[in-house]
Amino acid sequence: MSNSIELRDLEKSFRLDLRLGTRRALNGLSLTVRAGEIYGFLGPNGAGKTTSIKILVSLLRQDRGTALIFGGDPTRNEVRARIGYLPESPNFYDQLTGREFLAFCGKLCGLRGADLRQRSDRLLEEVGLAHAGDLQIRRYSKGMNQRVGIAQALLHDPELVILDEPMSGLDPIGRAEVRDLILGLKKRGKTVFFSTHIIPDVELICDRIGLINRGRMVAEGSVGELLDTAEARPIEVAVENFSAVTDRSLAAEVSSVGSQKLYLVPSDEALARFIPTVLQHQGRLVSINPRREGLENLVVRLLEQDRPAA
Amino acid sequence: MNVLTIAAQTFTEARRNRVFYSLFLFALVVVLSSIIFTEITSVTVDRMLKDTGLAAINVFALALTIFAGVGIINREIDRRSIYTVLAKPITRLSYILGKYLGLVSIILATSTLMFVGLLVVMKVYKTPIHAGIFLGFLGVLLEVLVMGAVAVLCSTFTTSFISAFICAAVYLSGHLSTEFLRVVRKSEGIRRAVGEAIYYLVPNLERFNFKYQATYDLTVGTTTLLAVVVFALAYAAAALLGAVVVFQRRDFR
Numbered sequence: 088m089s090n091s092i093e094l095r096d097l098e099k100s101f102r103l104d105l106r107l108g109t110r111r112a113l114n115g116l117s118l119t120v121r122a123g124e125i126y127g128f129l130g131p132n133g134a135g136k137t138t139s140i141k142i143l144v145s146l147l148r149q150d151r152g153t154a155l156i157f158g159g160d161p162t163r164n165e166v167r168a169r170i171g172y173l174p175e176s177p178n179f180y181d182q183l184t185g186r187e188f189l190a191f192c193g194k195l196c197g198l199r200g201a202d203l204r205q206r207s208d209r210l211l212e213e214v215g216l217a218h219a220g221d222l223q224i225r226r227y228s229k230g231m232n233q234r235v236g237i238a239q240a241l242l243h244d245p246e247l248v249i250l251d252e253p254m255s256g257l258d259p260i261g262r263a264e265v266r267d268l269i270l271g272l273k274k275r276g277k278t279v280f281f282s283t284h285i286i287p288d289v290e291l292i293c294d295r296i297g298l299i300n301r302g303r304m305v306a307e308g309s310v311g312e313l314l315d316t317a318e319a320r321p322i323e324v325a326v327e328n329f330s331a332v333t334d335r336s337l338a339a340e341v342s343s344v345g346s347q348k349l350y351l352v353p354s355d356e357a358l359a360r361f362i363p364t365v366l367q368h369q370g371r372l373v374s375i376n377p378r379r380e381g382l383e384n385l386v387v388r389l390l391e392q393d394r395p396a397a
Numbered sequence: 398m399n400v401l402t403i404a405a406q407t408f409t410e411a412r413r414n415r416v417f418y419s420l421f422l423f424a425l426v427v428v429l430s431s432i433i434f435t436e437i438t439s440v441t442v443d444r445m446l447k448d449t450g451l452a453a454i455n456v457f458a459l460a461l462t463i464f465a466g467v468g469i470i471n472r473e474i475d476r477r478s479i480y481t482v483l484a485k486p487i488t489r490l491s492y493i494l495g496k497y498l499g500l501v502s503i504i505l506a507t508s509t510l511m512f513v514g515l516l517v518v519m520k521v522y523k524t525p526i527h528a529g530i531f532l533g534f535l536g537v538l539l540e541v542l543v544m545g546a547v548a549v550l551c552s553t554f555t556t557s558f559i560s561a562f563i564c565a566a567v568y569l570s571g572h573l574s575t576e577f578l579r580v581v582r583k584s585e586g587i588r589r590a591v592g593e594a595i596y597y598l599v600p601n602l603e604r605f606n607f608k609y610q611a612t613y614d615l616t617v618g619t620t621t622l623l624a625v626v627v628f629a630l631a632y633a634a635a636a637l638l639g640a641v642v643v644f645q646r647r648d649f650r
Contacts, residue, residue, distance in 0.1 A: 101650060144484040146649040168486035178476045180406060182413040194402040195485040223413075239481060 090158070091247045091278040092120035092143065097152035099138055099302075112138040113149070114302035120280050120295075122246075125273050127293035128282040131390060135302040136282040137175050140251050143280075144172045156247065168196065171240035175251040175282075177232060181225035185216055185235045188224060189242055196243035210238040215264065229256035237265065241272075248272055250281035254288055266292050286383045298386060300393045310382060321351040322358055322377050329370025337361050347373060399491040400498060403482070407499020408506075411465050420464060421507045424457030428511045429518060443524035447612050450515035451533045455608075458508040458541050459568065465503065466548025467560035469496050470644070480649060489644050493549065497637055501545045505538060525614075532622075533611025539629035540605045544568060546636035547600075553643045570595075571602035600632045 099113040113135045120126040130136050141147040142154045145162045159166040179188055189207040193199075198206065211220045214234040219227065224235065233256045240248055253269075254262045262285070269279050269292055283289060289296055290310055297307040306313055324338065327347050333340075338350040338361045352358045358375070365372060380388070411417050428450055470493075473479040483492065512534050519526055547567050551560035570577060574596055581592030604625050610617060 141480075141649065144480075146480055146483060148648060164486035164488065167484060170484070172481070172484040174477060174480040174484075176477070177481065178478050179481065180410055180478055182410045183406070187409070191402060191406050192481065192485065195399055195482065195487055197486075236481070 089122050090119050091122045091156065092118070092126075092280060093153070093155040093158075094118045094139065094143075095153040095155075097139065097142065097154060098150045099135075099142065099147065100150055112302055113142075113152075115152070116299060116303050117152075118297050118304060118307060120278060122278055123273065123276055124294040125269060125279045125292055126281070127289035127296040128280060128299070129284075129286070129289060129296055129386060130282075130299040130305075134299045136299065137251055138302075139299075140172075140175075140249055140280075140282060143249060144170060168243070169246045171243065171245035171248040173233075173236045173240040173248075173250045173253055176255065177236040179224050179232065179235065179239075182223060184221050184223055185211065185227070185231075185238075186220040188235060189239055192239040193242050198243060206242055206244075207238075210241055213241075213268065214238045215261075230258060230261055233257055234261070237268065245277070247278045247280065250279065252283060253281055254283055254285050262288065286386060290382045298389060300390055301395070305389050305393050313385060314380065314382065321353050322355075322375060324350045324352050324358070324361065324365075324375050325373035326350065326365050327371040327373055329365050329368055331364065331368040331370075333361065333364060337364070399487045400495040403487075403492060403495025404498035404502060407469070407496055408503050411499070411503040414465075417461065417465060417503075420457070420461055421510075424453065424461070424507070425511055425514055427457065428453045428514050442522055443519070444612050446515075446519055446522060446524055447530055447533070448608070450518065451530070451537070451608055451611055454508055454511045454515065454534070455537045455540070457511065458504055458537050459544060461507060462500070462504050462541050462544050463548060463561055463564045463568075466500050466545050467552055467564060468557035469500055469549055470552040470640075471556060471560070472552075474649060483649065490641050493553070493637060493641050493644055497545060497549050497633075497640075500549065501542055504541050504545065508534075508537060508541065527614040528616055529607075529611045529614040532607045532616060536605040536607040536625075539625065540602055542629050542633045543600050543602070543605075543636070546633035546640070550636045550640040550643070553640045553647070567599055568602065570599045572606075574599055574601045575603060600628075604628060 095117050097113045097116040098111070100109045100111045102109050112133075116135060116139060128136050128139070138147060142149050143156060143161055145167060148162075154161060156166050157169060161167060161170070180191070183191065186207055189210065190203060193203040193207065207220075208217075211217045214237050216231060216234050216238065219231060224232065227235065233253070237250070237253060240250065248269075250269075253265050257265060266288060269281070272279050273294075293310065295307065295309050296313065298305045298313075306316075308316075325347060329348060333350075336353070337357050338352045340348055341351050342349045350361070352361050362372065470479075473482075483489065516526060516530075519530075544564060544567070548560060548564050551563045555563070577592070578596045581589055581596060584592065607617070609615070
């Protein structure tokens with residue numbers, strides 16, 4: 088499978104002021120986004136997410152390293168023609184109406200005439216702004232601004248969609264709509280690369296995620312792969328009609344309701360010994376649930392581990 | 398094509414801007430009220446009309462250019478509206494040219510409306526309309542072309558406030574450059590070299606001042622006129638080239 092995005096050893100520093108000197112925003116960041124996948128780009132504030140995205144759309148230039156989109160340099164127009172981009176907390180030309188703004192963006196991408204009008208109408212409908220297309224953008228709410236931003240990013244039917252915090256400013260229904268929209272893009276074979284702070288959204292829709300901190304990759308992989316690397320957690324085993332006393336290192340009883348008891352088994356090895364014990368004592372297995380660490384906890388733990396030593 | 402798209406968007410944004418709109422209406426009223434001066438002065442009506450009318454158009458055309466021009470790029474950077482545009486498949490050169498074209502078109506359109514207003518007043522007062530008045534207006538337009546490019550250049554690297562200050566300084570020194578050179582040539586050494594460098598850097602805006610010809614219905618030779626037009630276009634092109642060079646290197650944090 089070919090790659091839509093490749094970042095290799097990207098470095099970028101910003102000059103602050105004479106007293107503070109420079110701040111390194113990217114510190115050897117590398118990542119790969121395969122064609123057709125949804126990639127969630129996670130990281131705390133100031134981790135370098137927006138800086139990386141701005142390099143990808145040629146708003147910033149890296150000090151060192153390589154940024155490639157479809158194998159090409161994003162500073163070239165023909166490469167950027169294949170990208171749709173939504174900036175973080177976007178602001179648009181507020182004297183234009185939503186429809187005029189889409190017409191403007193479409194023309195910059197080479198669209199004209201009836202095709203442009205049809206696409207604008209369809210996208211305004213898709214992002215829930217059909218009723219507000221002729222309203223000036225200065226009258227839009229934050230959520231409406233975000234929606235017209237998503238519409239302009241998709242207008243020219245790009246192969247790669249880069250969204251910087253697309254869920255920000257949206258209510259729960261809006262977030263669900265954007266999630267559906269992203270999933271719809273994947274179904275149509277598009278690649279979606281988006282940054283977010285909202286981990287449940289990532290867990291729901293991403294094929295792979297990358298977690299960055301202090302300008303470099305901390306963890307990358309599918310949600311399943313990352314959770315498999317999570318710390319070993321006890322397994323919950325519910326049994327019925329089992330009253331034999333067990334070694335606590337094998338299984339610890341945590342609750343009891345009627346004839347049903349809940350045990351926490353510390354590992355797979357312990358489980359392999361505990362189940363025969365239950366069956367030997369005529370107990371009945373009700374359920375076995377591995378208690379995996381959630382993505383949110385995993386992210387917090389990885390970031391804490393990555394904290395610089397004091 | 399992208400240049401025209403950006404120019405059209407810049408034109409529309411400015412046209413719908415209430416402050417710009419108010420300034421334009423105020424300017425139109427001032428131009429039309431040049432009638433009042435004709436009532437309170439002993440100078441002949443037609444001379445007074447042309448003098449005050451053209452001066453008012455000049456002042457307001459420049460005010461509108463500086464008002465709309467000094468923030469034309471940096472305001473978009475501050476508001477982050479530029480991110481969406483520059484991520485599209487357009488060159489930064491097209492963006493600068495589009496912004497400049499949009500700016501000068503709105504100023505030329507409003508100046509032309511004011512000028513038409515002046516011609517109507519002249520017609521009402523039965524003042525003869527000669528080529529001189531058109532020459533005077535051409536001078537205003539050329540000055541707008543040059544000062545618009547200076548404003549765009551400034552707005553690529555500094556704030557609106559500082560841009561406005563630089564533009565005002567360029568305007569004033571541009572009208573006083575001949576006197577400035579006379580003073581500079583009296584000095585010697587490094588002072589003279591620096592002074593002469595400033596003289597050649599700042600546009601000599603007096604070249605566009607045809608108000609004397611407008612008032613007294615005079616004309617200038619074709620060669621002189623052509624030289625002035627070429628000078629205006631060349632200076633504007635140089636300022637825009639500077640803007641492109643600065644803008645190409647800019648990071649948008």
